[in-house]
Amino acid sequence: MLNRESKDFYNQEFKELVREVDSLKEKPTLFLHACCGPCLTYPLSILVDHFKVTVGYFNPNIQPYSEYLKRLDTLKQFIEAYSKYRGMEIPLVINEDDFEKYNKLFADRIKDREGGPTCLRCHAYRMGLAYEYAADHNYDYFTTVMTVSCKKPSRELNEIAEKLALKYPSTKYLYSDFKKENGQYKGILIAKEYGLYRQDYCGCLPSLKEREEYKKKKALEEESKAQSENSLTIIG
Numbered sequence: 192m193l194n195r196e197s198k199d200f201y202n203q204e205f206k207e208l209v210r211e212v213d214s215l216k217e218k219p220t221l222f223l224h225a226c227c228g229p230c231l232t233y234p235l236s237i238l239v240d241h242f243k244v245t246v247g248y249f250n251p252n253i254q255p256y257s258e259y260l261k262r263l264d265t266l267k268q269f270i271e272a273y274s275k276y277r278g279m280e281i282p283l284v285i286n287e288d289d290f291e292k293y294n295k296l297f298a299d300r301i302k303d304r305e306g307g308p309t310c311l312r313c314h315a316y317r318m319g320l321a322y323e324y325a326a327d328h329n330y331d332y333f334t335t336v337m338t339v340s341c342k343k344p345s346r347e348l349n350e351i352a353e354k355l356a357l358k359y360p361s362t363k364y365l366y367s368d369f370k371k372e373n374g375q376y377k378g379i380l381i382a383k384e385y386g387l388y389r390q391d392y393c394g395c396l397p398s399l400k401e402r403e404e405y406k407k408k409k410a411l412e413e414e415s416k417a418q419s420e421n422s423l424t425i426i427g
């Protein structure tokens with residue numbers, strides 16, 4: 192058995208569980224929390240071979256509302272096209288997300304950085320909503336696509352889900368580390384193939400603000416670089 196401290200632990204646990212599942216007569220059901228279409232691509236492409244997958248969009252962090260809908264439309268676009276390609280039905284459940292409640296709970300994100308403790312709470316909150324739904328609707332397994340992103344820590348995500356699994360023992364947690372084996376890159380290729388919209392910020396309003404500030408800073412740097420190159424040309 193692989194050491195828990197190994198960087199490949201969650202990926203190996205995933206493979207072990209999939210081997211077990213493949214020996215069953217029937218595919219078990221899996222509720223798959225998805226934050227957006229591009230992150231869904233690669234995990235879905237491997238999971239449908241082993242599970243009857245239902246995708247869940249539980250993401251009150253994604254704001255403004257126009258962006259929430261844009262990411263949801265992209266998710267639907269991919270699920271529709273991919274279901275047709277694989278000749279299977281892949282249901283989608285959309286949560287009635289409470290943005291006001293989310294914003295109250297995560298008001299301190301403003302003081303935190305992306306990837307900091309508030310982000311872990313944010314992941315736990317959304318996974319909690321989705322796990323609860325999965326357990327209430329008798330799914331055999333639950334997992335999230337979020338481990339595919341290099342910006343999201345797989346170990347912490349798996350540890351969050353392990354705790355949730357104790358709360359909802361009737362639905363098992365499927366360990367994952369989808370970023371292993373070039374998962375994120377493979378996902379980007381699929382997203383390009385399907386012409387999916389790819390956002391450039393995480394989701395909440397502070398993360399949008401940080402992204403805009405970063406873009407402004409980059410633009411100013413480019414401008415001053417171009418100005419100094421021009422003055423060098425004139426002098427030369």
Ligand code: SF4
Pocket residue numbers: 252253297300305306309310311313314393394395398
């Ligand atoms: S940056 Fe992303 S993970 Fe962090 S709080 Fe905002 S939406 Fe949640």
